[in-house]
Amino acid sequence: MKVGILEERDDSFARDVASSISDLDVHFIRLGELPVPGKSDFKVILDRQSFNRPFLREAMKAFSLNGTYVINNPFTSQLFNKNVDMNICQSLGIPHPKTIILPMMEEVEDHSVTEPDIDSILRQIDLPCVLKPYDGYAWENVYVVTTKSEFRNLYDSLKFRRVMLAQQYIERKHYYRVFCVNKEKMLFSEHVPKPLCQGAYLESDLKPLEGIIDRLREWSIKLNTELDLDLNALEWCIDTDGNPFLIDAFNEVPEVLKHNMPESQYSWLVSKVSECIREKAGKEEINRNPFNTSGRT
Ligand SMILES: Nc1ncnc2c1ncn2[C@@H]1O[C@H](COP(=O)(O)OP(=O)(O)O)[C@@H](O)[C@H]1O
Ligand SMILES: [Mg+2]
Known part of the structure; x- marks a missing residue:
């Protein structure tokens, strides 16, 4: 089963995922011109790069329209921004600023x-x-x-x-980055937010979430299902009164750096993302798209 990985340079997370599924036929993707139909023989692609590369984004859409399962869905992820996210939160009853x-x-x-x-x-x-x-x-x-x-x-x-x-402005008492994989598996990582990806992930103390963690799980899964994201990091802020607010609903290519998170969290992410790829590789599932044409090729 052929699996493709589209990575930014030096993405050691993508490399560690690739190693852990090395029993599959894994390739790092490089692309030149792309005739229509944009068919690829990859069953699944883990896309960690097209979010800021228009040609690669179009390639992912073409592959997806022709049967490849792309993580994350290139059609939905292109539509999000903080306005759309907050309006979706509102319609799902998710607390937001x-x-x-x-x-x-x-x-x-x-x-x-x-x-x-x-x-x-x-x-x-x-x-x-x-x-x-x-x-x-x-x-x-x-x-x-x-x-x-x-x-x-x-x-x-x-x-x-x-x-x-x-x-x-939500005055924070606690801040969690919540990784959600395959719309079901969740990792709560207490986070000290700082600009330019300098924020640190901490050994997570979930005590402050007692009494609300089930709701946070339910909301996070609902949102990722709505957005059709298989890998996302949500940012939940707990204010000084203990109320949760979703500050950032959408980090579809979350930075995952071995050196700034506890080893157990890093290996959790490698293993869950690998499982997700494995599961998609073994299924007929295709990405949702707005045109109702997937799989007709
Ligand atoms: N409404 C808010 N209240 C309090 N802090 C906020 C709010 N919005 C953003 N922040 C802070 O700014 C950081 C960056 O904002 P965010 O919306 O996550 O933008 P980006 O997508 O650029 O990361 C957040 O991690 C949080 O620490
Ligand atoms: Mg953010």
């Missing part, structure tokens, strides 16, 4: 977009609040804003370039 999407202002006059009413926004989400791009990742341009003039200045400096979100 109050969020307001702010207009991006075109530099030419645009009659369909008006300047937002900052007083009204701050009445809804209070200060301090968070300003962040709707499509950011790796903590890029995430600001905690403490005054109205700071809000105004930051928004003014970003409004021509990005769609921004204003969000209720």
Whole structure:
């Protein structure tokens, strides 16, 4: 059974997964031009790279439309952003910070977009609040804003370039990165968030989650099922009153670094992702797509 791995350079996690399924026919993928139909003889591909490579993303879609199971689904993962995620959370009853999407202002006059009413926004989400791009990742341009003039200045400096979100600030008591594999297996990893992937994973003390962990599991699985993600890291923040909020619903290519997480967590991830690939390789399952054409080739 042929399994493909699409990895960023030096992705030791992908390499360790490949080693642990070495009894399958595993290949690291390199692609040139791609004729239509974009058929591949890989039964399953673990895709850790196409999220920021448009050609590879299209290749994954073509393979998926022609019968390869891609982890993660290239159709759904392309659609997510922090606006979509928060709206899906709302519809699934998952607690999330109050969020307001702010207009991006075109530099030419645009009659369909008006300047937002900052007083009204701050009445809804209070200060301090968070300003962040709707499509950011790796903590890029995430600001905690403490005054109205700071809000105004930051928004003014970003409004021509990005769609921004204003969000209720959740004061954290605990922060967990919750890995969810195959929409069922979950690992709660207590996390000290820091920019540029410098955050540390800790030996996880689940005591603070007593009484809410079952709900967190249920919500996380529901969300990953809705998003059709086989590998995702969710960020659950527990506030100072013990209430959970889903801050970041979507890290489809989570950074998994051996040196910044406990060994037991790292090996859990390698083993569960390997099991997931093995399971998909042995099944006829195909990715969900919006066109209802999968498997017709
Ligand atoms: N509403 C919020 N309340 C408190 N902290 C937040 C909030 N939004 C973001 N943060 C902090 O900023 C970090 C980065 O924000 P996040 O939404 O996860 O963006 P990214 O996708 O860039 O990682 C989070 O890990 C968290 O520590
Ligand atoms: Mg995040």
